[in-house]
Amino acid sequence: MSKQTRRNFIKTAAVAGSVIAGLPKKTDAAPKNILSEDRMGVLVDTTVCVGCRKCEWACKTAHNMPTTPLESYDNREVMKKMRRPDHTSLTVVNEYEFDDYPEFPIDVKVQCMHCDHPACVSACIVGAFSKEENGSVIWDSSKCIGCRYCMVACPFQIPSFEFHKAIQPEIKKCDFCFSRTKEGKLPACVEICPMEALTYGRRKDLIDIARRKIELYPDRYINHIYGETEVGGTAWLYLASRKFEDLQFPKLGNSPAPGVTEAIQHGVFAYFLPPIALYALLGGVMWINKNRKKSEEGEE
Amino acid sequence: MEDFMKPTPLKTKYFTPGVIVIFVFATIGILFLLARLFFGLGAVTNLSNQYPWGIWIGIDVAAGVALAAGGFTTAALGHIMHKEEYHAIVRPALLTALLGYTFVALSVAMDLGRWYYIWHPLIMWNGNSVLFEVGMCVMAYLTVLYIEFIPIVTERFIGRVSLPGFLSVLNKPVDSLLRILDKTLDKTMFIFIIAGVVLSCLHQSSLGTLMVIAGPKMHPLWQTPILPLLFLLSAISVGFPMVIFESLITSKSFGLKPEMKVLSNLGTMIAPLLGIYLAFKLGDMVIRQTFVYLNELNTASILFLIEIIFGIIVPLRIFISPKLTKTRAGLFIGSALVILGVLLNRINNFIIAYNPPYKFTPYFPSIGEILVTLGFVALEILLFRTFVMIFPIVSVPQPLTSKTKFFIRGK
Ligand code: SF4
Numbered sequence: 001m002s003k004q005t006r007r008n009f010i011k012t013a014a015v016a017g018s019v020i021a022g023l024p025k026k027t028d029a030a031p032k033n034i035l036s037e038d039r040m041g042v043l044v045d046t047t048v049c050v051g052c053r054k055c056e057w058a059c060k061t062a063h064n065m066p067t068t069p070l071e072s073y074d075n076r077e078v079m080k081k082m083r084r085p086d087h088t089s090l091t092v093v094n095e096y097e098f099d100d101y102p103e104f105p106i107d108v109k110v111q112c113m114h115c116d117h118p119a120c121v122s123a124c125i126v127g128a129f130s131k132e133e134n135g136s137v138i139w140d141s142s143k144c145i146g147c148r149y150c151m152v153a154c155p156f157q158i159p160s161f162e163f164h165k166a167i168q169p170e171i172k173k174c175d176f177c178f179s180r181t182k183e184g185k186l187p188a189c190v191e192i193c194p195m196e197a198l199t200y201g202r203r204k205d206l207i208d209i210a211r212r213k214i215e216l217y218p219d220r221y222i223n224h225i226y227g228e229t230e231v232g233g234t235a236w237l238y239l240a241s242r243k244f245e246d247l248q249f250p251k252l253g254n255s256p257a258p259g260v261t262e263a264i265q266h267g268v269f270a271y272f273l274p275p276i277a278l279y280a281l282l283g284g285v286m287w288i289n290k291n292r293k294k295s296e297e298g299e300e
Numbered sequence: 301m302e303d304f305m306k307p308t309p310l311k312t313k314y315f316t317p318g319v320i321v322i323f324v325f326a327t328i329g330i331l332f333l334l335a336r337l338f339f340g341l342g343a344v345t346n347l348s349n350q351y352p353w354g355i356w357i358g359i360d361v362a363a364g365v366a367l368a369a370g371g372f373t374t375a376a377l378g379h380i381m382h383k384e385e386y387h388a389i390v391r392p393a394l395l396t397a398l399l400g401y402t403f404v405a406l407s408v409a410m411d412l413g414r415w416y417y418i419w420h421p422l423i424m425w426n427g428n429s430v431l432f433e434v435g436m437c438v439m440a441y442l443t444v445l446y447i448e449f450i451p452i453v454t455e456r457f458i459g460r461v462s463l464p465g466f467l468s469v470l471n472k473p474v475d476s477l478l479r480i481l482d483k484t485l486d487k488t489m490f491i492f493i494i495a496g497v498v499l500s501c502l503h504q505s506s507l508g509t510l511m512v513i514a515g516p517k518m519h520p521l522w523q524t525p526i527l528p529l530l531f532l533l534s535a536i537s538v539g540f541p542m543v544i545f546e547s548l549i550t551s552k553s554f555g556l557k558p559e560m561k562v563l564s565n566l567g568t569m570i571a572p573l574l575g576i577y578l579a580f581k582l583g584d585m586v587i588r589q590t591f592v593y594l595n596e597l598n599t600a601s602i603l604f605l606i607e608i609i610f611g612i613i614v615p616l617r618i619f620i621s622p623k624l625t626k627t628r629a630g631l632f633i634g635s636a637l638v639i640l641g642v643l644l645n646r647i648n649n650f651i652i653a654y655n656p657p658y659k660f661t662p663y664f665p666s667i668g669e670i671l672v673t674l675g676f677v678a679l680e681i682l683l684f685r686t687f688v689m690i691f692p693i694v695s696v697p698q699p700l701t702s703k704t705k706f707f708i709r710g711k
């Protein structure tokens with residue numbers, strides 16, 4: 001390699017390097033993920049819930065989803081089987097019977113937990129999910145490409161997908177009634193609940209309330225607020241009279257679900273240094289090998 | 301004296317009985333794809349809210365990317381380490397990678413619920429998303445692969461452009477365009493070659509990071525923070541076996557003599573790479589003490605053992621032996637095992653290990669999913685055959701009178 005081409009080599013390599021470095025910095029490229037002091041939440045007291053499923057009806061009605069009339073919800077047949085939220089219902093109530101108290105089944109309302117460090121927000125390839133100031137985790141249909149990575153990521157297995165649609169299938173999940181709360185209304189499910197099993201309020205206050213309840217009625221509740229620390233905390237919190245695993249809550253650690261991935265991701269891409277270093281290293285190796293070949297050929 | 305080797309378009313009849321069978325598979329696959337486009341994912345696949353990803357991601361995308369690793373590993377060997385004796389395999393490997401990644405992109409598109417939004421990540425960024433990074437790297441690498449392929453096109457057509465009919469007035473301009481392209485690329489190709497290797501290292505490893513966020517939903521035998529490293533190491537170790545495997549099949553199918561010397565030399569490099577992969581895989585198992593899960597006999601533990609024993613240890617034994625690496629059978633079986641091992645590893649990571657907390661029916665791919673996957677493989681084989689017959693890709697011995705020297709890029 002002559003001096004001239006050598007210089008060219010370095011110059012061109014430098015240009016290529018800076019092009020790669022010009023790619024987005026992680027801060028401008030992340031979706032909205034606000035963790036406000038005053039974020040809202042809901043405390044679900046499963047010892048109060050009677051499984052009337054009015055919340056299911058209210059939720060559907062508030063989201064313009066087809067539903068049978070409210071009276072039909074008195075039919076408890078459907079509760080014989082475990083159900084999950086999906087595109088027909090953003091929330092469902094499951095009932096669990098236990099041999100020690102057969103006459104007192106426990107009812108558990110299920111919906112998105114609105115995590116404080118949501119895996120779905122971190123995972124979504126186009127940033128279609130966002131954590132809003134009021135605590136809601138919502139989904140933007142105009143961005144979503146339907147890759148379903150959010151479903152892989154969510155530790156509570158919440159986002160559901162309209163597999164039956166060929167055009168504009170949507171990710172369906174509880175949106176914490178984002179448009180209602182914006183207008184100062186209560187979430188539809190909270191508003192309708194006749195037993196006041198659902199309490200809407202600042203997450204901070206809800207935790208205080210939950211603690212006090214546990215303190216006052218140590219026989220009624222186990223000493224665990226589900227969602228207080230799970231995967232770094234969730235906006236929806238649960239109280240129960242028995243172990244949460246018995247009620248099919250997933251057993252999760254306290255560190256945020258996206259933690260490990262984001263650490264790896266940002267380690268590899270710290271200011272794009274590792275890729276650039278690799279680029280430079282390979283360029284150097286290539287250059288040395290070429291020159292060696294050249295000089296060997298020269299000697300021949 | 302050895303024959304002088306030069307990449308040349310191969311001449312043979314396109315359709316043989318084998319090719320016709322492959323053609324039928326490709327057609328069936330395309331029909332099912334049409335059904336998917338018209339009636340939605342649910343109509344053709346067994347995907348559900350419990351199992352959002354199936355074999356189209358696990359095999360077509362994840363394994364597809366891994367098995368296209370021959371492209372960047374041979375580029376690193378031939379161009380960056382500058383080992384000229386391997387130049388004969390760089391082009392076939394490049395073509396495989398090019399087709400492989402094209403079909404990866406196609407598979408991703410077909411798996412997207414809204415395939416027509418596939419361009420969204422270009423303008424809607426989420427730097428926290430591993431999938432975003434994989435997507436961007438794959439897109440960039442695909443572009444690089446096409447650029448790396450241009451010199452083969454110019455070599456084939458410079459001075460030979462003859463467009464039909466009235467288009468023939470364009471012959472001259474197209475020819476000069478090709479010449480300009482050829483000259484510019486000749487000087488700058490090394491940028492793309494290095495970029496290709498960097499991009500490959502990035503997305504091969506990030507493909508492993510993808511499943512890390514699934515956390516406890518992943519079986520502990522596979523869920524580990526070093527998944528990206530394991531993915532990278534396995535991709536690097538499957539690169540050469542893939543090249544060997546393909547080279548042996550191409551020679552067989554076109555009635556050429558396989559380049560045994562080059563292939564055996566490649567073979568000797570596989571053992572250390574597999575060894576490193578095995579060391580990390582076992583080390584990870586020991587450190588996280590996941591071997592306890594091997595006490596239970598279930599699908600997960602059995603598949604894990606198959607992956608390690610037949611995908612790594614047996615081929616490692618084959619490639620360690622200098623005698624076996626010199627034989628066609630040894631090379632073929634060894635390479636095939638490594639390939640199957642990595643394929644199984646990707647299926648394990650993306651499908652077998654995925655264990656959602658609430659499930660109603662276990663996932664098993666539908667007929668439609670399987671036929672589409674087979675159809676894509678069939679299409680790839682057909683295109684490979686077409687390309688090696690049009691472009692100078694496979695090196696064949698030349699008559700000694702030939703004065704033209706094998707033209708090497710990046711020199
Ligand atoms: S429960 Fe799942 S969908 Fe809801 S915010 Fe958390 S990660 Fe997202």
Ligand code: SF4
Pocket residue numbers: 123124125126127128129139143144145146147148149150151171
């Ligand atoms: S399916 Fe939509 S919302 Fe979910 S990760 Fe993919 S693009 Fe994001």
Ligand code: SF4
Pocket residue numbers: 058059060062090091111173174175176177187188189190
């Ligand atoms: S908060 Fe709104 S969207 Fe969520 S379950 Fe209740 S009613 Fe449905």
